[in-house]
Amino acid sequence: MKAIVLHKNGGPQAMKYETIRTPEPGPGEVLIRVYAAGVNHVDIDIRNGISGMAGNFPHILGVDAAGEVAKVGDGVRQWKKGDRVAPHFILSCGVCQNCISGKENICLSFGILGATQWGTYAEYVKVGAHHLVALPDKLDYDQAVSAYVPFATAWEALIEVGKLQAGENVLINAASSGVGSAGIQIAKLAGARVLTTSSSAQKLARAKKLGADVGINYRTQKIGAQARKMTGGLGVDIALEMVGGETLKQTIDALAPGGRIVTVGAHGGEQVDFDMIEFFRKHISMHGCGRSTRAMASHVLQLTAEKKLKPVIHKRFALKDAPEAHKLMESRKFFGRMVLNP
Numbered sequence: 001m002k003a004i005v006l007h008k009n010g011g012p013q014a015m016k017y018e019t020i021r022t023p024e025p026g027p028g029e030v031l032i033r034v035y036a037a038g039v040n041h042v043d044i045d046i047r048n049g050i051s052g053m054a055g056n057f058p059h060i061l062g063v064d065a066a067g068e069v070a071k072v073g074d075g076v077r078q079w080k081k082g083d084r085v086a087p088h089f090i091l092s093c094g095v096c097q098n099c100i101s102g103k104e105n106i107c108l109s110f111g112i113l114g115a116t117q118w119g120t121y122a123e124y125v126k127v128g129a130h131h132l133v134a135l136p137d138k139l140d141y142d143q144a145v146s147a148y149v150p151f152a153t154a155w156e157a158l159i160e161v162g163k164l165q166a167g168e169n170v171l172i173n174a175a176s177s178g179v180g181s182a183g184i185q186i187a188k189l190a191g192a193r194v195l196t197t198s199s200s201a202q203k204l205a206r207a208k209k210l211g212a213d214v215g216i217n218y219r220t221q222k223i224g225a226q227a228r229k230m231t232g233g234l235g236v237d238i239a240l241e242m243v244g245g246e247t248l249k250q251t252i253d254a255l256a257p258g259g260r261i262v263t264v265g266a267h268g269g270e271q272v273d274f275d276m277i278e279f280f281r282k283h284i285s286m287h288g289c290g291r292s293t294r295a296m297a298s299h300v301l302q303l304t305a306e307k308k309l310k311p312v313i314h315k316r317f318a319l320k321d322a323p324e325a326h327k328l329m330e331s332r333k334f335f336g337r338m339v340l341n342p
């Protein structure tokens with residue numbers, strides 16, 4: 001099969017387009033023919049060797065995919081050749097205390113597709129039979145892969161963990177990111193009023209087309225002051241945060257008393273100093289999250305098939321052009337998902 005193979009950590013050019021042996025599914029495993037793979041920021045961290053996840057080489061990146069079952073291993077009865085599927089990126093063990101109580105996303109001995117085992121930047125990927133989600137009939141592969149991780153992540157953060165309610169004011173940071181653009185749509189679907197942040201008027205205009213009510217340009221405006229101004233002086237009830245650093249501090253400032261933060265990332269600053277006095281006096285709560293379950297993924301894929309959620313695809317690339325996709329992601333000059341088509 002053709003694959004993008006990483007032999008060592010490095011820049012985009014460390015990824016090589018090669019022909020390698022197609023994996024064989026063992027007992028209990030399924031081989032998927034990948035028709036669409038997403039480019040995620042974590043891929044760049046793993047490529048650079050800064051993800052904190054141990055890497056064995058050669059390695060194949062890629063945490064998400066949409067495709068078709070090509071072959072099943074011995075003992076697999078749930079799936080058959082030709083089934084349209086997506087692999088779940090959290091490779092849960094299925095037997096630990098958390099898995100058996102429905103919390104597979106915080107499995108006690110999980111792996112991550114494209115990190116702890118070969119991922120989806122390839123024509124084929126092999127996963128365990130219980131790591132698959134069925135795709136709705138009306139959803140094409142590019143739409144499915146573009147929707148999967150961002151919508152499932154934003155759904156877990158806002159709906160499951162953040163308990164977002166209709167009528168609440170919600171702040172969604174990084175409108176142009178995958179999770180940001182997904183969060184805007186999920187919050188609107190839930191009946192919330194959406195404030196969002198981005199770095200340019202152009203990106204904020206696109207965010208408004210996705211349903212955002214208020215745009216805040218974080219380069220020229222203070223998030224907290226602007227959020228209070230747009231909420232009658234109170235601040236927002238809940239914030240979806242994925243930037244970290246100064247943005248997290250400004251987000252805490254933007255919260256109303258009793259406000260809550262759901263946080264799924266910190267690429268803009270992993271170590272943050274903030275004022276604990278303000279934190280407890282305002283009765284703020286902060287929840288770490290960012291890993292969905294297969295049930296949440298299945299739910300958002302259905303909503304996408306029904307066109308209630310619309311993934312934003314910035315650009316499609318041939319698999320061999322993965323280095324170009326990484327360069328574009330690192331430039332930050334994009335809005336929405338990048339899709340590789342092996």
Ligand SMILES: [Zn+2]
Nearest residue numbers: 093096099107
């Ligand atoms: Zn487990």
